Amino acid sequence: MHETDMTKALILTVKDWYHSQPDKPKIEKIHLIVGQFTCVEPVSLQFAWEVQTQNIFLAGVELVIKETPLIAFCHSCQQEYQPEIGLQYSCPDCNSPMEDIKSGRELKIDRIEYSSTNNLKGCGGEQPFAPTDKCIGGSRTDPN
């Protein structure tokens, strides 16, 4: 599924960021914002993340996904409303079509949580995450 490709893109972006950091920090969590009016399924994204990062420098890094609801703004009624995905998108009060989406289309890497390794010898001196045994397929190599 396309979550695999999105995860690839995510890893590349994080890699770019990582290499732009002079002191190669220890990444702990990646925070994503995923709107409910997108084609992305958070569960699939989590799964793809675990699979694709298991043998690279991001192994064990937690992916935190915050979902945002679909919120539209009706210009006739001058109010926001929450369309019912799968059922109705037009304004429940006046039936105007959904034109102005305020939230729900986000697909964003919000922020990276990291700890500095400045005062540690080399990289990966500290391991805040014990390797989980949730990993799927293949053997997990040591994240160091």
Add this chain to the structure above:
Amino acid sequence: MHQTFDAALEINLLHANQEGADHNRQHFDQWGITCLNIMSSPGAGKTVLLEQTLKALKNKFKIAVIEGDMTTELDADRLRKYNVPVIPINTGRSCHLDSKMVAGGIHILEHQYNPTDFDLVFVENVGNLVCPAEFEVGEHAKIALLSVTEGEDKPLKYPVMFQEADCLLITKIDLAPYLDIDLDRITENVRQMNPQVTIISVSAKTGEGLEEWFAWVSDRIK
């Protein structure tokens, strides 16, 4: 002690794809090409529509097709009969085309043909109602197909593609009399989320609606 920091990135997850798409579009613009991205669920009639379109417009415009058939060259072979360049993209297991794959097609167009000769490039996306909608490839317009056999509720259930479409083709309308399908209902459902979309009902079999489609395409040409 352990101190954590935050780096605010605020980067779109599809940032790289979007950049690639913009780059592709620059190439098209520079060559004076209009690119149309054709999307639908499997079997809604993309290839048949393209066959009809090539037949009708290939003498009027210089056309090429970038073909995103997943594993086979079946669709590409069908389109080659019309003597236009058909560039197959190997999408592997992917459920959609992305801008990088299409860039591969553009590269071939650039090196094996004279790209400035072309007016129009159709991209036939992988048959899938969900994923292609999130991956822009550098198109100037998105065309979504929905065949009457799929049911009027599909735009409600798979809204993103229909919300993004510039043109919706309701295909296979020759079959409508045999089905319990309410064509007005499809239109209503799509307009709920995309009031501006051009909606054309077509049958590649009887030819109904095709002139209107050809006119819509011709209007997009630079």
